[in-house]
Amino acid sequence: MATTVLLLGVVSMLTDVSSEMVAAVLPLYLTAQVGLGYLAYGFVDGLYQGVSAFVRIAGGYAGDRGGRPKWVAGVGYAVSAVSRIALLPAQGFAAITAVVTADRLGKGLRTAPRDALIAAASEPAALGRAFGVHRTLDTVGAVLGPLLAFAVLAAVPHSYDSVFITSFSFAVVGVAVLVLFVPNLRTGATTGRVRLRRVMAEIAGPRLRRPLAATALLGVLTIGDGFLYLSLQQRDDLAAAMFPLLYVGSNVAYLILALPLGRLADRVGRARVLVGGHLALVAAYLAAGGPFTGVTATIVVLLLLGTFYAATDGVLPALISRLIGAETRGSGIAAAQTVVALARFVAAVGFGSLWVVLGRGHALLLVAALLVAALPAAWWLLRPADRTVAA
Numbered sequence: 001m002a003t004t005v006l007l008l009g010v011v012s013m014l015t016d017v018s019s020e021m022v023a024a025v026l027p028l029y030l031t032a033q034v035g036l037g038y039l040a041y042g043f044v045d046g047l048y049q050g051v052s053a054f055v056r057i058a059g060g061y062a063g064d065r066g067g068r069p070k071w072v073a074g075v076g077y078a079v080s081a082v083s084r085i086a087l088l089p090a091q092g093f094a095a096i097t098a099v100v101t102a103d104r105l106g107k108g109l110r111t112a113p114r115d116a117l118i119a120a121a122s123e124p125a126a127l128g129r130a131f132g133v134h135r136t137l138d139t140v141g142a143v144l145g146p147l148l149a150f151a152v153l154a155a156v157p158h159s160y161d162s163v164f165i166t167s168f169s170f171a172v173v174g175v176a177v178l179v180l181f182v183p184n185l186r187t188g189a190t191t192g193r194v195r196l197r198r199v200m201a202e203i204a205g206p207r208l209r210r211p212l213a214a215t216a217l218l219g220v221l222t223i224g225d226g227f228l229y230l231s232l233q234q235r236d237d238l239a240a241a242m243f244p245l246l247y248v249g250s251n252v253a254y255l256i257l258a259l260p261l262g263r264l265a266d267r268v269g270r271a272r273v274l275v276g277g278h279l280a281l282v283a284a285y286l287a288a289g290g291p292f293t294g295v296t297a298t299i300v301v302l303l304l305l306g307t308f309y310a311a312t313d314g315v316l317p318a319l320i321s322r323l324i325g326a327e328t329r330g331s332g333i334a335a336a337q338t339v340v341a342l343a344r345f346v347a348a349v350g351f352g353s354l355w356v357v358l359g360r361g362h363a364l365l366l367v368a369a370l371l372v373a374a375l376p377a378a379w380w381l382l383r384p385a386d387r388t389v390a391a
Contacts, residue, residue, distance in 0.1 A: 004121035005130050007182045009137030014174030016138050020145025021167040024244035027226035029160050042352015045224040046345040051101050052108025060112030060334025069113030069330055070184045076110025081171035087164040111337055116330030119321045120185050131314035132262020139255040146247035207323040212339050214381035218278055219343025221371040223351040231288050231360050232298050253306025261310045270319035271382035277311025280304045282371050289364025
């Protein structure tokens with residue numbers, strides 16, 4: 001278990017250095033340099049959050065059918081790597097949208113096969129810990145990426161091209177580690193026709209129906225990180241060069257808490273930790289949209305956002321992987337991730353509209369109130385999943 005999970009963690013770490021370098025500058029780059037309004041940015045952010053939904057189930061199914069998910073994941077990592085360098089000539093709205101779409105399609109293709117590899121290499125009782133270890137390494141990259149972006153912009157102000165080139169270099173190294181060192185585990189495939197019927201039956205079956213409904217409900221009330229960071233930057237009038245450091249704060253909290261919350265999910269129930277993470281998200285919205293300002297208030301928001309991701313990002317695939325057969329595990333995880341991606345696309349476009357109509361603070365407080373109202377229903381939908389895993 002340790003070798004495969006750790007190697008996949010290193011791949012994700014290098015890839016996240018690459019992706020978070022871009023993500024840390026993209027909101028400000030698009031709104032301040034390219035000149036997009038908040039509604040247009042909401043559309044791009046929605047693509048960033050949701051376009052991967054179109055290939056997530058295809059990626060999970062391809063990995064399950066062939067029984068070799070490593071190579072499906074490798075294609076996804078390679079597509080995202082190429083998209084980094086493609087940002088250099090992309091200037092207009094259409095070109096940037098196309099590049100962001102390619103990057104997210106690569107992410108959608110790789111995520112479920114990679115998580116299926118982690119699940120296949122881990123003991124069932126320790127899935128939360130295994131995903132926590134992977135997400136911890138992943139988040140090391142998510143911390144280093146914005147720091148590198150900050151260093152590049154501090155050395156060469158407004159040189160976004162330098163950020164994109166450095167990002168591409170790390171992505172290429174990540175692909176090389178996957179291809180050369182990660183074991184090509186077989187996850188057990190059957191014939192394509194039987195596999196497709198089995199996949200569709202399990203995804204639409206009673207074990208996944210309620211968790212997927214809860215995931216959709218919570219996802220449409222989870223706005224993109226970029227909007228939250230833009231809100232903090234606007235509220236506190238932060239300099240553009242400081243913007244990447246906002247990503248560092250939330251990623252440090254994620255790094256510290258990913259493994260402990262994964263272990264906690266194994267002990268007390270993954271549904272409980274998942275819902276608890278969304279309580280932290282409510283608190284982040286309230287802190288960002290309320291009357292509080294200054295460094296302390298900003299740090300509180302970042303810590304709460306990191307706690308939310310630590311309690312949900314690895315816990316959701318760990319929960320889903322125990323509700324579906326081993327041969328269709330990648331497709332089941334992909335189904336949940338597809339629901340998350342589609343729901344967050346709706347959330348991003350919707351929140352962009354709310355920002356334009358209501359303003360920054362009122363839009364955040366409204367979403368916080370709606371999320372509070374949705375949590376009891378989500379808990380009711382998720383509780384049977386913990387009982388099924390325990391049984």
